[in-house]
Amino acid sequence: MTEVDPTDRFAHLIEDGYAFPDYGGACLAGVPDTLLSLVSDEFDHQLPESAFSNVDTDVSQIVLVLLDGLGWDQYQRDAEYAPLLDRLDRQGTVSPITSVYPSETAAAITTVESGQVPAQHGLLGWFQHVEEADAILKTLPFLTLDDEPAGEVYEGLDDSVLSDAEPVSVRADAAGVDTHFYQPAKFDADTPDATDHPYWNVVDALAELRLDLEAAVDVDEGPAYRYLYASEIDVIAHEVGTRHDRYEAQVRAVTEAVRHELLERLDPAAAEETLLVVTADHGHIDTDPETNVNLRETDVWEYVDDRLPTGSPRNVQFHVDDPEGAAAALHEAFGDDVWTFTREAYLDRELFGPGTCETFEQRAPDLVAVHREKGLWWEDDELDLVGMHGGLSREEMFVPFAAGRVADLQE
Incomplete structure (x- = not known):
């Protein structure tokens, strides 16, 4: 596995051990438009060219597999027992990119499905x-x-x-690119200008995706963008963390399903026309539930009125009358292990990304707090989780962007 330290590549985004998003550069927000730019001139190539180094991108079929919760550090470790990850590294290319802030599913998945940063979609x-x-x-x-x-x-x-997000499928359809979304049936998705493929388990979804690819290439349907979302790795990481046998088993199962259906079984004609990209919305930081902190038991709770904090334990958003006082109480409790942002500070920094929208203006917090390594929340069930995300640690912020033409990955 090629060893790359993202803190070297993104040194300009690291402050006191906290990693910030690379909006406008090597960032998750640029993934959908960049991939669509490979099959349509109507989209901008936003990621660095190095993201496709030595990869043949002269294809008509784009497949984006998003493995929820598989951060860069995890990818590097997990490649030892997940052949798909190792093959993408050896026969394709793998490079780190950043998530968005917050580095959590609701915000980041909305970004992947729209190409809009959180400030622009409001979730x-x-x-x-x-x-x-x-x-x-x-x-x-x-x-x-x-x-x-x-x-x-x-x-x-x-x-x-x-949210105020417009799915990327709307712009793709206008550009003459068919879009297909493969998501769990429980999402009950109804994606505008796209074909939805609800599924009950990811193995079945990948088999359906393979058959769809083969059929599309066989009749020359034209360019298509296929997005598959898989949540299994994220779910188990929350429960047991990222260094547990149960986590390893889930990574093996999901990545082997991708390898089996899209590399081993996809017919050669479809493989020639298909670019496979594997990425994630965020990584996980393993916390200790015994030391995660219930904010109700700290002095900062004196500043909380009728409206409870929103966000998540790694992305605490306060809606308070005295944000400076609440920030002081947080620093009194946690010292330099918490970074707080007033509204003015996070807007100046574009923490949620550039731009704005009506929903963002409604939800914009008065104060944001990110602990270096712990979860901070007001309800114990959330604090019992081991794997967490949403914050600014390298484990949460850096994710893999792995790409290869399937025909080259099959060799």
Whole structure:
């Protein structure tokens, strides 16, 4: 496995051990437009050219496999027992890119599916105050804090209120590129101008994707962009962390399914026309549930009024009248192990990315807090997780971008 230290490549983005997004450069936000630029002149190539070093990109079929939670450091370790990851390194190219802030699923997946940074789409975390419901919801499952379907509790509410994102499929369709989204059936996705492929398990989804590729190339359907989302690695990392046998087993299972269907079984004609890209929305930092901190037991809780913090334990967003006082209380409790950003500070830094939108303006917190290594939250169930993400550690922020033409990966 090629050893690359992202802290060297992104030294200009590292401050006191915290890693910041490379918006406009080697960043997850540039992935969809860059991939679409390979099959349409209507899109800009936003990633560095080195992301495709020695890769034949003269193809008609783009396949993006997003392995939720597989950070760069994990990829480097996991390649020892996951042949797919090693083969992408040896016969394709693998390089680190950054996630967005927050480096968590709700924000980052919305970015991948739209090409918009969080400030532009407005979905800033797993827990968000949704104005139309006047309540905090769990965003991607679209549930209340009591795990009830939000659309049933708040009559007439649907998940379009979660963000201002426009799916990349809308722009792709206008450019003459077919888009296909392979996502778990529980998402109940209805993606504009795309063909949705709901699935019950990722093995079946990959088999369907392979058959679709072969059929499309056989009849020369033209350029297509296929996006597959897999959550299994993220789920187990939350429960046991990234250095556990159960985590290793899940990485083996998911990556072997990708290798088997898209490398070993894809017919040669389709392989010649297909570019495979494997990436992730974020990595995981392993925490100790015994030392994660319930904010209700700290002095900062004196500053919390009716509106609970939003975001997540690694991306705590306070909505308070006295952000300076709350920041002082956080630093009193955690010293230099917490970085706090007032609204002025995170806007100046473009922490959530450049630009804005109406939903971002509604949800923009008064104060953001990111601990160096712990989870900080107000409810114990979240603090019991081992693997966490959302913050600015290298483990969370750096993710792999692995690419190769399938015909070359089959050799």
